[in-house]
Amino acid sequence: MIVQSMSNEEIVKELLYDIEIVKRKAEYSLEMVKRILIKTKSYPFIKAYDYVTPKTKNKWIYVLEIKSKNNSFVTSVNYHYTDIGLRASMVTSNMDIVFYTGHFFTRYAEREGLNLPSPVDKMKLFFSLNPHINYRIEKQLEVGVFEIFGTVKTGVILGKKIAHNIMVCNTYLSNEMLKGNQVDVASEQKAELDYYVSMRNSGKI
Numbered sequence: 521m522i523v524q525s526m527s528n529e530e531i532v533k534e535l536l537y538d539i540e541i542v543k544r545k546a547e548y549s550l551e552m553v554k555r556i557l558i559k560t561k562s563y564p565f566i567k568a569y570d571y572v573t574p575k576t577k578n579k580w581i582y583v584l585e586i587k588s589k590n591n592s593f594v595t596s597v598n599y600h601y602t603d604i605g606l607r608a609s610m611v612t613s614n615m616d617i618v619f620y621t622g623h624f625f626t627r628y629a630e631r632e633g634l635n636l637p638s639p640v641d642k643m644k645l646f647f648s649l650n651p652h653i654n655y656r657i658e659k660q661l662e663v664g665v666f667e668i669f670g671t672v673k674t675g676v677i678l679g680k681k682i683a684h685n686i687m688v689c690n691t692y693l694s695n696e697m698l699k700g701n702q703v704d705v706a707s708e709q710k711a712e713l714d715y716y717v718s719m720r721n722s723g724k725i
Contacts, residue, residue: 521577522600528686531609532617535598538573538580539611545571546582546594553584554592563588568644583648595651599643606639608647618653620646620689624677628692632674649674657681669702676702 522534549569557565565586572579583595598609605622612618625642628634636642655670661680668687670677676698679689693702 522598524602528619531600532686534576534578535609535611535617536615538576538578538598539596541573541575542571542580542582542596542598543594546584546596549582550584550586550592550594554586554589557586558589566648568648581644581647583644583651585648585651593651595647597643597647599640606643608643616685616687618687618689624679624689624692628675631692631694631697653677655687 522531526534546569553565553567557563563586566583568581568583570579570581578598579600580596580598582597584592585595586592596610599606600609601607602622606625607622608620608625610618610620620643622639625639625646628646629636629642634642634645636645650672653670653672655668655677658667658669660666664683666681668677668679668681670679670689675695676693677689678691678693679687681687
């Protein structure tokens with residue numbers, strides 16, 4: 521189980537141990553839901569489900585997004601508490617680890633005008649609306665640490681890449697807050713993200 525005293529390396533080990541188990545659970549649920557939706561044709565469908573891994577007892581959510589019979593996506597997110605609040609963790613398709621701080625979800629709720637007192641509810645809504653992220657490295661801040669600029673459907677993520685496979689998302693900007701070059705970069709990255717999603721859903725990647 522992930523606990524507050526663990527180092528990032530120990531948490532990553534737990535995440536990598538859990539991820540295939542969570543994926544299997546999510547895929548099983550996806551097939552069950554799709555069978556129902558094929559009959560009712562109640563598209564689009566999106567819902568976050570809670571899951572606790574049987575052996576490690578870690579808390580996860582998985583989000584099922586089903587746009588049509590042949591267009592679906594699953595997002596799996598771990599969450600745990602640190603000494604400064606909630607932190608979410610994702611394992612990407614290329615096995616990078618992305619951490620989202622509690623401050624990030626606070627800013628997300630504030631800047632989207634959401635009245636959600638629960639940190640977990642803020643997290644669930646964010647990932648329900650933003651299952652994909654596209655990012656680029658902006659500049660080196662110090663040795664081995666780089667600033668990142670990420671784009672999601674509802675806005676922009678600012679954070680750091682602190683190791684070759686670990687990123688930390690610190691804060692969130694709504695689309696309305698973007699200025700100058702940020703608008704152009706976000707538009708370019710959103711186009712790339714849309715292309716990736718379309719190619720993935722068509723089975724070409």
